Amino acid sequence: MSRVRVATPLGLHIPGTSVVHRAPAGLKLALLAALGTVVAFVREPLPALGLLGFVAATWLLARLPLRALRQVRGVAVLLVALGAFRWWAAGPGAAVGMVAGLSAVVLAAAVVTATTPTDEIVAVLVRGLRALARVPLLGRVVVPESFALAVALVLRTVPTLLDVAQGARDAARARGVRGPRAWLLPTLLRTVGHAVRTGEAIHARGLLDTARTS
Known part of the structure; x- marks a missing residue:
């Protein structure tokens, strides 16, 4: 089944039939909020990388195209700059932990917005x-x-x-x-x-x- 990227003034939604697409919008928003809360307390690189890997697996499960990642490329530049500063201030471990955690949240937000119509987000x-x-x-x-x-x-x-x-x-x-x-x-x-x-x-x-x- 081919997917058509639907762009509107209120957002960008990529229709699909994956389990991520079919999940309730409220559940996805709640999990996104929970992820953001967890990341706020994660300092070590391994747990942060684990969260990033989990979110990346969710992206693959949703069968989203790689071109959808362009919506976060601007944020990626900011993350690189923050990571460089963190590396200089606290060392490589702290830099990896921070960048991986923030990247997990950004990617998770991209998954939610790509698999959930904006009208459903508003309703929730x-x-x-x-x-x-x-x-x-x-x-x-x-x-x-x-x-x-x-x-x-x-x-x-x-x-x-x-x-x-x-x-x-x-x-x-x-x-x-x-x-x-x-x-x-x-x-x-x-x-x-x-x-x-x-x-x-x-x-x-x-x-x-x-x-x-x-």
């Missing part, structure tokens, strides 16, 4: 935040639909904007133009265009109207 977050909204005082400041939408957009917008910047740089190089000025303006214009399309998608779904009336 809304249900969880509605429970918080019932708590006294919190109910006055928590707007479940708006907050859940913001989180879901962040999951997909950051990799998208990194791709926009990379595309603008590649286009500038292809024209033989060098320097930041050659790609900053195109990046800005494409970013604004992405924001407009995202706003139109939100409006079409009536999510903001729902948030105001809840």
Whole structure:
């Protein structure tokens, strides 16, 4: 069965029939949160590498294409820089542990967003935040639909904007133009265009109207 990558202003989803695709969105988000919590306390390289290996196995189990890794390439550059600093400050073991742990979280987030439609992520977050909204005082400041939408957009917008910047740089190089000025303006214009399309998608779904009336 062929898979088609479905890109929308609200995210990038790669349809599939694997067990990871079929898993409930709430379960995947809960496991992602648990992984992030565990990584926060992991300091040794071997456990961190084990977590990274487990997440990589999950990627293979989901049968996701390697091209989907492009959504995390911008983060990979940051991880390399952090790893170099950690190596200098605390040695190779600490650097490997930190980079492997953070890489596991980043890759796990990529698995969740690639195997879960954004609408399902929003729905799960809304249900969880509605429970918080019932708590006294919190109910006055928590707007479940708006907050859940913001989180879901962040999951997909950051990799998208990194791709926009990379595309603008590649286009500038292809024209033989060098320097930041050659790609900053195109990046800005494409970013604004992405924001407009995202706003139109939100409006079409009536999510903001729902948030105001809840």
